[in-house]
Amino acid sequence: MSSIAQKKGFGATIWDFMTTVDHKKIAILYLISGGFFFLVGGVEAMLIRIQLAKAGNDFLSAGLYNEIITMHGTTMIFLASMPILLAFMNAIMPLQIGARDVAFPFLNSLGFWLFFFGGIFLNLSWFMGGAPDAGWTNYASLALASEGHGIDFYTLGLTISGFGTLIAGINFLVTIINMRAPGMTYMRMPLFTWTTFVASALILLAFPPLTVGLFFMIFDRLFGANFFAVDMGGNTIIWEHLFWIFGHPEVYILILPAFGIFSEIFAIFSRKRLFGYTALVFATILIGFYGFMVWAHHMFTVGLGPTANAVFALATMIIAVPTGIKIFNWLLTIWGGNISFTVPMIYAVAFIPSFVAGGVTGVMQAIAPLDYQLHDSYFIVAHFHYVIVGGVVLAILAGTHLYWPKMFGTMLSEKLGKWTFWFFFIGFHLTFFIQHFLGLMGMPRRVYTFGADQGWDLFNAISSAGAVLMAIGVIIMLVNVVMTTIKNERVGNDPWGDGRTLEWAIPSPPPFYNFAQTPLVRGLDTYWIEKMEGNKKGMIFAEPLGDIHMPNGSIIPFVMSLGMFIASFGALYFLDGDKPWALAVLVIGMLILFGSMLLRSLKDDLGFHITKAELLEDAKGGKTDGH
Amino acid sequence: MAHDTHIQVRSQAEFEYAKKKRADEMKGHLATFAIMIFLTLIAFTMVAAGFSTYLIVPIILLLAGIQVILQLYYFMHMSGKGHGMVAFFMFCGMFVAFITVLALVTIVWW
Numbered sequence: 119m120s121s122i123a124q125k126k127g128f129g130a131t132i133w134d135f136m137t138t139v140d141h142k143k144i145a146i147l148y149l150i151s152g153g154f155f156f157l158v159g160g161v162e163a164m165l166i167r168i169q170l171a172k173a174g175n176d177f178l179s180a181g182l183y184n185e186i187i188t189m190h191g192t193t194m195i196f197l198a199s200m201p202i203l204l205a206f207m208n209a210i211m212p213l214q215i216g217a218r219d220v221a222f223p224f225l226n227s228l229g230f231w232l233f234f235f236g237g238i239f240l241n242l243s244w245f246m247g248g249a250p251d252a253g254w255t256n257y258a259s260l261a262l263a264s265e266g267h268g269i270d271f272y273t274l275g276l277t278i279s280g281f282g283t284l285i286a287g288i289n290f291l292v293t294i295i296n297m298r299a300p301g302m303t304y305m306r307m308p309l310f311t312w313t314t315f316v317a318s319a320l321i322l323l324a325f326p327p328l329t330v331g332l333f334f335m336i337f338d339r340l341f342g343a344n345f346f347a348v349d350m351g352g353n354t355i356i357w358e359h360l361f362w363i364f365g366h367p368e369v370y371i372l373i374l375p376a377f378g379i380f381s382e383i384f385a386i387f388s389r390k391r392l393f394g395y396t397a398l399v400f401a402t403i404l405i406g407f408y409g410f411m412v413w414a415h416h417m418f419t420v421g422l423g424p425t426a427n428a429v430f431a432l433a434t435m436i437i438a439v440p441t442g443i444k445i446f447n448w449l450l451t452i453w454g455g456n457i458s459f460t461v462p463m464i465y466a467v468a469f470i471p472s473f474v475a476g477g478v479t480g481v482m483q484a485i486a487p488l489d490y491q492l493h494d495s496y497f498i499v500a501h502f503h504y505v506i507v508g509g510v511v512l513a514i515l516a517g518t519h520l521y522w523p524k525m526f527g528t529m530l531s532e533k534l535g536k537w538t539f540w541f542f543f544i545g546f547h548l549t550f551f552i553q554h555f556l557g558l559m560g561m562p563r564r565v566y567t568f569g570a571d572q573g574w575d576l577f578n579a580i581s582s583a584g585a586v587l588m589a590i591g592v593i594i595m596l597v598n599v600v601m602t603t604i605k606n607e608r609v610g611n612d613p614w615g616d617g618r619t620l621e622w623a624i625p626s627p628p629p630f631y632n633f634a635q636t637p638l639v640r641g642l643d644t645y646w647i648e649k650m651e652g653n654k655k656g657m658i659f660a661e662p663l664g665d666i667h668m669p670n671g672s673i674i675p676f677v678m679s680l681g682m683f684i685a686s687f688g689a690l691y692f693l694d695g696d697k698p699w700a701l702a703v704l705v706i707g708m709l710i711l712f713g714s715m716l717l718r719s720l721k722d723d724l725g726f727h728i729t730k731a732e733l734l735e736d737a738k739g740g741k742t743d744g745h
Numbered sequence: 746m747a748h749d750t751h752i753q754v755r756s757q758a759e760f761e762y763a764k765k766k767r768a769d770e771m772k773g774h775l776a777t778f779a780i781m782i783f784l785t786l787i788a789f790t791m792v793a794a795g796f797s798t799y800l801i802v803p804i805i806l807l808l809a810g811i812q813v814i815l816q817l818y819y820f821m822h823m824s825g826k827g828h829g830m831v832a833f834f835m836f837c838g839m840f841v842a843f844i845t846v847l848a849l850v851t852i853v854w855w
Contacts, residue, residue, distance in 0.1 A: 295830050410844060423852065
């Protein structure tokens, strides 16, 4: 194993990424595939807005429209937002706590490949007889009545990618609990690490209910069970409960890391330590905690009764308190700071009013009687796009600009970044602000068209125009990425100049072992402390230079995920009757899965050591991208 | 990493302390074991005595909960050092499961 860089062929690079267990490379895989699904979901969104641009449009048929809205929601939540956030967690969190990798590098790779194959499986439904069409919430009565295999692609695909996410969450939890550098106490962890921690805990507790719900649905549809079939004594409401017991924490799984990214940005570009760090940490934990006690606010109109509605309404309103604490802390971090309006900072400043708008409509809907009026109208669509796009997507775009140099060693163009921002930001408000009023005027969500006499034409046209602006913004961003990659101007450790946390103390991109010597942490904003004390190295060390033990790469995670992918096709066609090969496919897939698990268990893989001599060679300025 | 191996020589006082601690732990184990047997006996006796099901079920569930806690703390050493995070996550999980079951029982099946 030499650490001298070599030019690699295309095939060798692909193989390297397929077998990698390095958290930084897995982060890049998450970013690329999450970005791809983001574009797919974006195209679906554009199709929806084209269809709704004018009254009585026949651009899409009603059935196809249902498939597209279902896939838009599912793709954006499960296959775009979450993986891109996982990309940042993977890339940055271990660096922030001074670790050499995550706790279980092999599982990290497995988590990615499961997500990837789950996502591909779900999207293959487009080419194999029709996509799921019961909405991203997949309510049971509707889903059980759906013909074709669309819903089965949904349940099986989400089961597979859900395993991946659960694995990632557990991995991050163990990493943060056990692998913090000496001196990195809980209350010295950067806020992005804290939000990663709480979001991972939510993944751990929230994904099992979804898995249970999906299993019930799979058994109902594929193997003739009756968990949700009312005429057979099942209960269709159970699905809604299971889905939302998962679904509401899921919203916080998305928004908390977004809060973390913005917390980092506010501190870096205001050149101040975070105002009220402790309050921000406890607000994060509280939001995570309350997240499990509010799910039934998605079901006010189901008829749970006034007591249940009142309890859940109250619990929901309480969440506004910790969120408000966060908003004020961010404002006070900016207050009196030495602010530089870089692209990430512009996103962060724009995020505050956008997200507050989404939060306020959320509290409106928490009032159960009002929710009876707003339920399933475009008001709801406007609300959740304000929190998801105005919160999570703005954070993803900001985080891409902020962490691009750390992940790839080059800076995205600030100029193009500002163009992206203005197109996207104006487009976003143009698209969704007006949908509040469409909702109040009575337009229901999920309708594929509307009549010319209903008075919704103008507002829908405006909304569609906004969507075009957002698309232009994303395209400029892609151009930015391509141009930056071609120019390939390398940057140093701390390209923004004001980095505060440990990830900015090491090269961009970091060497594959991250820290040659484990750092010693002396306080919050470790790197800032060392910089202020004139420490040229950027950190002090907790150990002498010595050999580093590293894990070997492995193709097994890829093969295991492929096995599940193949087995899913078998399960999908199992009860079709005219497809006798389905059982064989199911068995073959399972054999691949369990065979590779067995191989992994029986074959010892002890990893390898980077010797002190190689580390010294690296430190002298040799290239450090491993292998 | 293999730094210098550290050999600890125990003083007499430390030895006495460790011995006493082990003895205390043993006592705790025995006492817990006795309590657990006793709780089990109560459960069996209640069923054998033929009390109303509405009385038996909640009491047995309660006893089971106590057994789990005793088991975790006395036999699985959750009271030991460095288990704070484990305990925290277990109680979070129990809390979420409890809320879920409570809500389903009260608003779906009641």
